[in-house]
Amino acid sequence: MKTFLITGASSGIGEATARLASGAGYRVALAARSTDKLERLAEELGGPDRAIAVACDVTSLDDQQAMVDRTLSAFGRIDVAFANAGIGATAAGTENGDPANWRDMMLVNIFGCVLTVKVCLEQIKRNRGHILLTGSRAGRRVNKGSVYGATKWAVTGYGHNLREEMAGTGVRVTLIEPGMVDTPFFDEPKPGALTADDVARAVMYAVEQPGHVNVSEILMAPE
Numbered sequence: 001m002k003t004f005l006i007t008g009a010s011s012g013i014g015e016a017t018a019r020l021a022s023g024a025g026y027r028v029a030l031a032a033r034s035t036d037k038l039e040r041l042a043e044e045l046g047g048p049d050r051a052i053a054v055a056c057d058v059t060s061l062d063d064q065q066a067m068v069d070r071t072l073s074a075f076g077r078i079d080v081a082f083a084n085a086g087i088g089a090t091a092a093g094t095e096n097g098d099p100a101n102w103r104d105m106m107l108v109n110i111f112g113c114v115l116t117v118k119v120c121l122e123q124i125k126r127n128r129g130h131i132l133l134t135g136s137r138a139g140r141r142v143n144k145g146s147v148y149g150a151t152k153w154a155v156t157g158y159g160h161n162l163r164e165e166m167a168g169t170g171v172r173v174t175l176i177e178p179g180m181v182d183t184p185f186f187d188e189p190k191p192g193a194l195t196a197d198d199v200a201r202a203v204m205y206a207v208e209q210p211g212h213v214n215v216s217e218i219l220m221a222p223e
Ligand code: NJP
Pocket: 007, 008, 009, 010, 011, 012, 013, 014, 031, 032, 033, 034, 035, 056, 057, 058, 059, 084, 085, 086, 087, 088, 108, 134, 135, 136, 137, 138, 177, 178, 179, 180, 181, 182, 183, 184, 185, 186, 196
């Protein structure tokens, strides 16, 4: 049985993807900081033989390495790695933005994403597997003053560069680039936005293609 590892699995897009991946027959490794939520989800998805909860702050290399070690001791392999954990801006623009929040965004959205790939790569290469990164539509177009968008432009660039690095290895790399999604990412509901499930279906579309089909990026928006 193949294993699907997801960072940022405690809510939103990661949680929705965990449900679809589990339903599609994958074992799932669920990583985030909120272990209570992860444990509830792991239980719902069938318990230790099918789903494990892994406490992980993606900004820590030690945590991320431990996430992989724990997944391998539970399931023995990793076939899909979904680097999805991310946070948003507390205030818009450079003039009003908060440097502490910029640091956190850069560490979680960029550094954390690259670390996830680094720690999973040996397994993904061995299994000719799949790496997916949650970028954003904000990483594909200009948004006035958006430092968050700049972190996602970095993810876009990294994803394309990584695909080149993986050329000839059988490893596929997909960028998932949603516009606004109604998730706990925002403090208030976002009616009319994409749902987490909409994005999870896009993830599964890319993963479920035959091995010779590399879906490079999926840019999606509610309108
Ligand atoms: O948001 P949310 P989404 N270490 O808040 C985790 C991108 N995106 O599903 O650690 C480890 O429900 C956090 O878990 P916890 C967005 O940039 C969104 O919408 O327990 N995990 C939670 O599971 C992000 O890359 C929209 O707090 C950390 C998850 O990340 C991805 O979609 C639009 C962590 C966030 O789940 C998922 O966000 C777009 C850390 N240090 C892109 N910090 C949108 N919602 O509109 C956070 O274009 N997490």
